[in-house]
Amino acid sequence: MSPTSTTLDTTTSVLGAPVPRREGREKVTGAARYAAEQHLPRRAHAWPVPATVARGRVTAVDTAAALALPGVLGVLTPYDAPRLGPSDDPTLQLLQDLRVPHRGWYVALAIADTLEQARAAADAVRVTYEAEPHDVTLREGHPGLYTPEQANGGYPAHREQGDPDAAFAAAPVRVDVVYSVPPLHNHAMEPHAATADWDAGSGHLTVYDSCQGTTVVRSVLAGLFELPEDRITVLSEHVGGGFGSKGTPRPHVVLAVMATRHCGRPVTLALPRQHMAAVVGHRAPTLHHVRLGARPDGTLTSLTHEVTTHTSQIREFVEQAAVPARVMYAAPDNRTTHRVTALDVPTPSWMRAPGETPGMYALESAMDELADALGMDPVELRVRNDAATEPDSGRPFSSRHLVECLRDGARRFGWPGRRPPRHEGPLLIGAGVAAATYPVYIAPAGARAHARPDGSYLVEVNATDIGTGARTVLSQIAADALGVPLDSVSVAIGNSSLPAGPVAGGSTGTASWGWAVHDACSALTDRLAGHHGPLPAAGLSASADTTQSAKQKSPYARHAFGAHFAEVQADTVTGEVRVRRLLGVFAAGHILNPRTARSQLVGGMVMGLGMALTEHSALDPAFGDFAERDLAAYHVPANADVPAIEAHWIDEHDKHLNPMGSKGIGEIGIVGTAAAIGNAVCQATGRRFRELPLTPDRVLAALEGEPTTAAGAAG
Amino acid sequence: MAHATDPPAPRPAHGGDPGPAPRTPQGTAAGQARSRVTLRVNGAPHDLDLDNRVTLLDALREHLDLTGAKKGCDHGQCGACTVLVDGRRANSCLLLTVALDGCEITTVEGLAAPDGALHPLQRSFIEHDAFQCGYCTPGQLCSAVGALREAAAGHPSHVTAAPALSASGPAVLTAEEISERLSGNLCRCGAYPAIVRAVAEAGTDTAATTTGADVIA
Numbered sequence: 023m024s025p026t027s028t029t030l031d032t033t034t035s036v037l038g039a040p041v042p043r044r045e046g047r048e049k050v051t052g053a054a055r056y057a058a059e060q061h062l063p064r065r066a067h068a069w070p071v072p073a074t075v076a077r078g079r080v081t082a083v084d085t086a087a088a089l090a091l092p093g094v095l096g097v098l099t100p101y102d103a104p105r106l107g108p109s110d111d112p113t114l115q116l117l118q119d120l121r122v123p124h125r126g127w128y129v130a131l132a133i134a135d136t137l138e139q140a141r142a143a144a145d146a147v148r149v150t151y152e153a154e155p156h157d158v159t160l161r162e163g164h165p166g167l168y169t170p171e172q173a174n175g176g177y178p179a180h181r182e183q184g185d186p187d188a189a190f191a192a193a194p195v196r197v198d199v200v201y202s203v204p205p206l207h208n209h210a211m212e213p214h215a216a217t218a219d220w221d222a223g224s225g226h227l228t229v230y231d232s233c234q235g236t237t238v239v240r241s242v243l244a245g246l247f248e249l250p251e252d253r254i255t256v257l258s259e260h261v262g263g264g265f266g267s268k269g270t271p272r273p274h275v276v277l278a279v280m281a282t283r284h285c286g287r288p289v290t291l292a293l294p295r296q297h298m299a300a301v302v303g304h305r306a307p308t309l310h311h312v313r314l315g316a317r318p319d320g321t322l323t324s325l326t327h328e329v330t331t332h333t334s335q336i337r338e339f340v341e342q343a344a345v346p347a348r349v350m351y352a353a354p355d356n357r358t359t360h361r362v363t364a365l366d367v368p369t370p371s372w373m374r375a376p377g378e379t380p381g382m383y384a385l386e387s388a389m390d391e392l393a394d395a396l397g398m399d400p401v402e403l404r405v406r407n408d409a410a411t412e413p414d415s416g417r418p419f420s421s422r423h424l425v426e427c428l429r430d431g432a433r434r435f436g437w438p439g440r441r442p443p444r445h446e447g448p449l450l451i452g453a454g455v456a457a458a459t460y461p462v463y464i465a466p467a468g469a470r471a472h473a474r475p476d477g478s479y480l481v482e483v484n485a486t487d488i489g490t491g492a493r494t495v496l497s498q499i500a501a502d503a504l505g506v507p508l509d510s511v512s513v514a515i516g517n518s519s520l521p522a523g524p525v526a527g528g529s530t531g532t533a534s535w536g537w538a539v540h541d542a543c544s545a546l547t548d549r550l551a552g553h554h555g556p557l558p559a560a561g562l563s564a565s566a567d568t569t570q571s572a573k574q575k576s577p578y579a580r581h582a583f584g585a586h587f588a589e590v591q592a593d594t595v596t597g598e599v600r601v602r603r604l605l606g607v608f609a610a611g612h613i614l615n616p617r618t619a620r621s622q623l624v625g626g627m628v629m630g631l632g633m634a635l636t637e638h639s640a641l642d643p644a645f646g647d648f649a650e651r652d653l654a655a656y657h658v659p660a661n662a663d664v665p666a667i668e669a670h671w672i673d674e675h676d677k678h679l680n681p682m683g684s685k686g687i688g689e690i691g692i693v694g695t696a697a698a699i700g701n702a703v704c705q706a707t708g709r710r711f712r713e714l715p716l717t718p719d720r721v722l723a724a725l726e727g728e729p730t731t732a733a734g735a736a737g
Numbered sequence: 738m739a740h741a742t743d744p745p746a747p748r749p750a751h752g753g754d755p756g757p758a759p760r761t762p763q764g765t766a767a768g769q770a771r772s773r774v775t776l777r778v779n780g781a782p783h784d785l786d787l788d789n790r791v792t793l794l795d796a797l798r799e800h801l802d803l804t805g806a807k808k809g810c811d812h813g814q815c816g817a818c819t820v821l822v823d824g825r826r827a828n829s830c831l832l833l834t835v836a837l838d839g840c841e842i843t844t845v846e847g848l849a850a851p852d853g854a855l856h857p858l859q860r861s862f863i864e865h866d867a868f869q870c871g872y873c874t875p876g877q878l879c880s881a882v883g884a885l886r887e888a889a890a891g892h893p894s895h896v897t898a899a900p901a902l903s904a905s906g907p908a909v910l911t912a913e914e915i916s917e918r919l920s921g922n923l924c925r926c927g928a929y930p931a932i933v934r935a936v937a938e939a940g941t942d943t944a945a946t947t948t949g950a951d952v953i954a
């Protein structure tokens with residue numbers, strides 16, 4: 023019997039119930055402990071030393087002054103740090119050679135009895151460099167640009183169908199525009215931290231890590247420190263957010279392990295906020311060239327989306343920003359392509375919906391420009407170009423309710439269509455819309471379900487709850503599959519010795535872990551059904567591993583869709599833009615817990631609001647590092663920036679996903695937000711902005727110039 | 738990259754000038770200066786012998802094992818470390834413990850009643866799902882207690898309308914007022930709309946300005 027072949031009957035299920043977070047009490051009382059908060063006996067602290075040149079070589083490290091300070095246990099440098107084994111990720115090869123690939127790259131590590139002593143010791147390390155000229159500025163026409171094989175996610179970098187240039191030239195209505203999105207930082211509230219404890223006696227390494235998945239951290243540490251995996255335990259009971267930046271091991275955990283092995287004591291390393299921009303990954307800046315050709319009725323005939331981005335000198339990471347255009351709209355002649363150049367910059371990586379977020383900002387802004395050029399309602403333009411099959415692959419969608427999201431959202435929002443913007447004193451008020459999409463990914467996972475004689479159940483799966491509510495929704499999936507009350511199920515997660523699970527990333531968590539939990543619990547139900555009499559003292563167990571089912575290629579194109587609506591006000595005196603209302607409607611399969619799902623969707627929209635209005639980082643051409651390195655310079659939205667936000671969804675029944683019928687919801691909330699806000703600002707002001715964020719200086723300068731849209735000129 | 742507490746970093750010269758030697762305070766070796774401090778934390782007295790560089794946040798987290806107060810930035814930019822000092826909210830990462838001798842500190846661990854009954858704000862945060870990862874939450878809660886006390890005492894905020902400024906009595910906490918007054922507490926998970934709802938609801942309960950620690954003290 024395959025327990026995975028049918029979709030669960032969800033009508034009477036605990037699945038879909040708004041269950042409160044299981045760890046709520048721990049989090050509101052301060053009892054929840056995060057990675058840096060493990061008070062092990064004799065614990066020491068480590069503080070890394072970042073490079074102060076943007077490119078070059080270390081020529082000397084003088085540790086004498088640091089070592090002379092009280093409490094200092096050691097200073098590791100590239101000259102004497104232990105040699106590491108191999109890793110796929112070169113950013114983890116720390117203190118292994120003298121090369122400095124970017125400013126902020128770690129060149130030494132101080133270890134001391136206390137935090138204060140470790141910080142003082144790090145400050146006292148004197149590093150001498152041989153600096154080389156550096157280049158950190160991404161631009162069109164950069165001589166280093168090349169087309170990679172693949173972009174992030176394993177997508178081919180270049181796709182082309184038909185003759186998009188000829189089709190564009192022949193199109194009666196054309197939009198040919200460029201957009202730019204600056205580097206962005208994840209900045210989860212908990213800085214990356216690890217507490218590592220090497221027990222030389224037993225030869226066991228225990229690591230509390232702030233990460234999105236301990237299975238992968240364990241396997242990478244095993245390679246780097248040449249230890250068998252069964253001698254490493256990685257724990258992540260509570261994680262203070264990640265948004266992609268903790269998806270794979272980052273330098274802090276490698277350095278913490280080096281430190282504990284060096285001094286033979288437990289060591290905590292919590293990254294200073296100011297270091298993070300350089301060492302934990304960032305969303306790479308993207309330049310977008312979008313060309314849309316359409317017939318007068320709005321039907322797209324040609325679509326090209328060309329993305330230019332940067333990566334570092336040590337690792338190729340290509341933000342797959344042109345990929346969503348392969349999913350969204352049917353244009354028979356199309357090209358989607360990426361070019362990248364390796365600069366002397368920190369290594370970019372995942373940030374919430376990599377690819378979709380900047381890509382859909384550009385594509386959905388261009389669609390708005392096309393609607394303008396056509397004199398058409400932007401909602402209707404998107405409906406007109408809805409795709410029956412996935413444009414790039416020709417595969418049927420397992421479900422696609424974009425049109426329903428747009429229609430439902432327009433109704434709920436009170437979409438004003440093409441009505442002119444309003445004025446309130448010095449304020450210009452406008453509304454905007456944008457679509458969203460995010461792929462359905464699934465990864466293999468294992469799980470174990472255990473029935474105890476007292477009637478309670480324990481479900482074990484190496485999931486990580488980074489704030490998504492994973493612990494809660496997995497217990498719902500388990501209770502549902504076992505057909506038992508929620509209260510009788512406890513769930514163990516966040517421990518690498520549990521059955522292996524993938525990272526909390528790519529909006530895959532619930533589907534991947536949940537499938538394994540579902541299968542293990544279904545198998546246990548079968549075992550219990552065949553068991554007569556009281557359970558043995560040890561209870562009964564069943565395991566599952568979804569490697570087979572998760573790896574099966576689906577004949578369907580599987581994506582979540584959504585529609586974002588925004589109302590904004592632009593102040594003609596100050597140039598300040600404020601968002602008055604945000605509303606999103608999503609089609610993301612079966613929503614398993616409306617309470618935690620709403621929080622995730624709203625949270626994504628808040629981050630999208632930041633991207634639209636305040637978040638911005640820049641590489642300083644002279645010094646080569648990010649100028650915005652802390653939360654005073656890099657403006658994430660604060661409470662007063664955020665208006666009432668509504669998240670709704672369409673109850674979607676898609677039986678081509680997983681036994682729960684769910685799609686991921688962690689990322690789609692951010693995807694269309696910035697474009698919807700930008701389009702609203704354009705509607706309000708009659709000025710088109712093509713560079714994020716929409717800060718007062720830019721808005722004011724544009725308001726002083728001529729209107730750029732037909733509507734603006736008419737108004 | 739340096740951290741902001743550093744003396745201005747010498748501009749790295751090409752060719753490798755290592756810069757000046759680290760500075761040590763006159764007369765004492767760096768890091769040797771210590772002081773005895775007495776704090777009352779969540780109603781309980783603590784005698785501490787601390788390195789003078791220890792912030793209140795690190796005193797709580799590293800020396801008293803009260804890890805509820807969080808370190809999000811260590812620079813007064815995020816509010817995760819918010820606690821109540823003599824009844825008023827403060828960023829504990831910006832306070833040196835040596836300067837707080839005799840102070841009364843309340844942390845998130847001191848909000849619930851001694852019998853474990855949750856504070857009205859804690860209940861309301863759970864009810865409204867006003868957090869995801871929970872890392873900003875202790876700071877939000879302590880900040881909310883402080884904000885409710887300020888409102889009860891009639892303190893205005895940036896968004897308080899002109900007529901209300903001249904009125905005496907407690908400030909009326911609209912959603913806009915709550916957003917404004919809690920804007921020193923960042924939440925990267927974006928729980929703000931739920932936080933505002935949670936504080937609005939708990940704010941109607943007069944017990945929300947009292948903490949469990951007040952009961953003990």
Ligand code: FES
Binds near residue numbers: 810813815829830831
């Ligand atoms: S840790 Fe104190 S304000 Fe951020």
Ligand code: FES
Binds near residue numbers: 211
């Ligand atoms: S709940 Fe995660 S930062 Fe606020």
